[in-house]
Amino acid sequence: TQLLEQSPQFLSIQEGENLTVYCNSSSVFSSLQWYRQEPGEGPVLLVTVVTGGEVKKLKRLTFQFGDARKDSSLHITAAQPGDTGLYLCAERFGGDDMRFGAGTRLTVKP
Amino acid sequence: DAGVIQSPRHEVTEMGQEVTLRCKPISGHNSLFWYRQTMMRGLELLIYFNNNVPIDDSGMPEDRFSAKMPNASFSTLKIQPSEPRDSAVYFCASSFSGGGYTFGSGTRLTVV
Numbered sequence: 001t002q003l004l005e006q007s008p009q010f011l012s013i014q015e016g017e018n019l020t021v022y023c024n025s026s027s028v029f030s031s032l033q034w035y036r037q038e039p040g041e042g043p044v045l046l047v048t049v050v051t052g053g054e055v056k057k058l059k060r061l062t063f064q065f066g067d068a069r070k071d072s073s074l075h076i077t078a079a080q081p082g083d084t085g086l087y088l089c090a091e092r093f094g095g096d097d098m099r100f101g102a103g104t105r106l107t108v109k110p
Numbered sequence: 111d112a113g114v115i116q117s118p119r120h121e122v123t124e125m126g127q128e129v130t131l132r133c134k135p136i137s138g139h140n141s142l143f144w145y146r147q148t149m150m151r152g153l154e155l156l157i158y159f160n161n162n163v164p165i166d167d168s169g170m171p172e173d174r175f176s177a178k179m180p181n182a183s184f185s186t187l188k189i190q191p192s193e194p195r196d197s198a199v200y201f202c203a204s205s206f207s208g209g210g211y212t213f214g215s216g217t218r219l220t221v222v
Contacts, residue, residue: 033210042114042201042213043153088153096141096208097166100153 004089004101012107016078021104023089024071030092032072034063037086037103046074079108116202116214123221128190131217133202134183143211144177144187145201153201159185171196192221 005024013019023032031050035043047056049065049072056063060083062075076083086105090098115134123129135142143158157167159179167177174193179185189196199218203211 035211040215042203042216043211044213045210048210090211092208096160096205097143097155097158098211099155100145102152 004091004099006087006089006101006104008104009102010105010107012109013079015080015108015110017108018075018077019079019106020073020075021087021106022071022073023101025091027070029065029069029072032065032069033090033092033098034072034074035088035090035100037088038084043086043088043100076106079106081108081110084108114202114204114212114214116200116217118217119215120218121220123192123219125193125221126191127221128188129192129196129219129221131187131200131202131219133185133187133214135185135202135204136206136212137183139204139206139212140182141205141207142179142185143203143205144185145203147199147201147216156187156200189219192219194221197221 007022033048034046037043047063052067052069054065060077064073084107086103088100088103090100092098117132141160144156145153147153156169157177162179177187197220199216201213201216203213205211
């Protein structure tokens with residue numbers, strides 16, 4: 001069974017700082033998705049990466065897929081309090097179902 | 111579209127009682143997923159349906175859990191009898207042909 005490992009588990013920073021969170025696997029991802037979950041709500045899809053080496057940008061968020069498709073990172077520039085939440089990576093496991101990592105819980109203090 | 115709609119948002123019940131959670135997926139989506147989220151175990155897939163047919167229920171904890179999808183616009187997750195260890199947030203999500211998931215807002219279940 002492929003395991004998704006996310007790091008760090010918790011991250012608390014000041015507004016305006018940059019940060020990077022990671023998602024790693026013991027084997028090759030077919031594709032990878034990043035979600036953000038705010039308290040009291042369900043996860044919301046941010047991006048899907050498919051191709052090794054792929055980089056996608058979503059405003060201040062930059063997503064990178066490793067060349068070997070075994071790791072991915074999410075970089076946030078100039079973090080804002082609105083970025084606070086649980087960041088989850090997820091991999092398509094077999095058919096349509098996805099397996100999620102444990103997440104990185106980010107707190108951005110004003 | 112109103113998104114994935116789950117009900118109730120909160121449920122508090124006594125141990126031994128039957129609990130039914132409901133989900134209305136996004137119209138046109140052909141896959142539906144039930145997840146459970148706890149601090150200890152994160153998001154766990156319980157079961158998923160494709161075109162209303164259960165495909166993988168290996169994540170269902172035990173026989174006390176059952177799920178149905180009688181039509182494309184409705185699914186239920188039932189726990190009978192409920193136990194305190196079932197306390198968690200239960201999410202329903204839907205997708206179309208392998209695309210990204212759209213999650214509902216979840217049902218927070220507390221079994222006392």
